[in-house]
Amino acid sequence: METFFEKLTTATESERARLYCVPQIVDAMHGEISLESYIAYLEQAYHHVKHTVPLLMAAGSRIPQSKEYLREALAEYVQEELGHQEWILNDIKNSGGHAEQVRRGEPNAATEMMISYAYDTISRNNPIGFFGMVFVLEGTSIQLATNVAETLQRSLGLTDNCFSYLKSHGSLDLEHMKFFERLVNQIDDIDDQKAIIHMAKRMFVLFAKVFESIPHKEGLKHVI
Numbered sequence: 001m002e003t004f005f006e007k008l009t010t011a012t013e014s015e016r017a018r019l020y021c022v023p024q025i026v027d028a029m030h031g032e033i034s035l036e037s038y039i040a041y042l043e044q045a046y047h048h049v050k051h052t053v054p055l056l057m058a059a060g061s062r063i064p065q066s067k068e069y070l071r072e073a074l075a076e077y078v079q080e081e082l083g084h085q086e087w088i089l090n091d092i093k094n095s096g097g098h099a100e101q102v103r104r105g106e107p108n109a110a111t112e113m114m115i116s117y118a119y120d121t122i123s124r125n126n127p128i129g130f131f132g133m134v135f136v137l138e139g140t141s142i143q144l145a146t147n148v149a150e151t152l153q154r155s156l157g158l159t160d161n162c163f164s165y166l167k168s169h170g171s172l173d174l175e176h177m178k179f180f181e182r183l184v185n186q187i188d189d190i191d192d193q194k195a196i197i198h199m200a201k202r203m204f205v206l207f208a209k210v211f212e213s214i215p216h217k218e219g220l221k222h223v224i
Contacts, residue, residue, distance in 0.1 A: 132199025
């Protein structure tokens, strides 16, 4: 019998493929981006990662008492995710960027729209749908983060302390995804399952637009 996690993975195949075909990501996997482009990526990562804990808390506050196990899971995620935006700022600083300028700055429109959609889903629709965003971000991290970090470190000649965010999340999110799979396989409410799938499908597309919004380095075909 197909589990819900398997159903979720199958239902989002085309949207996942859309994300993984974004030229910025393809080129990053081959180390074909500039330092300026890597820092631009980190800037957008900061502007969405800083909302991770607030989103988790917002979703948790709206979970019904009958599904307390999901609120407890979100509380565990909060403990794991605290302060990760500061890792990104450190990577920016160590790579030669202006971390405090990024902290005070504004996200690209695509990043703002992605985060706004997450808050909207939690407040207007079904807070359990937020697990669809968890699926997208952690699944993408597992597939890309560590490999991209190692490739970029070689091509850009940067030190380890420029990749603390990417390198930590590849292995960290692997454990998170195992936890996620066990968790969502307990969800048997059809409406909740539909909300998670819907969120995941939309989030893959929105996340792709975040990468597409990151500016090109002059002279390169694509950048991350």
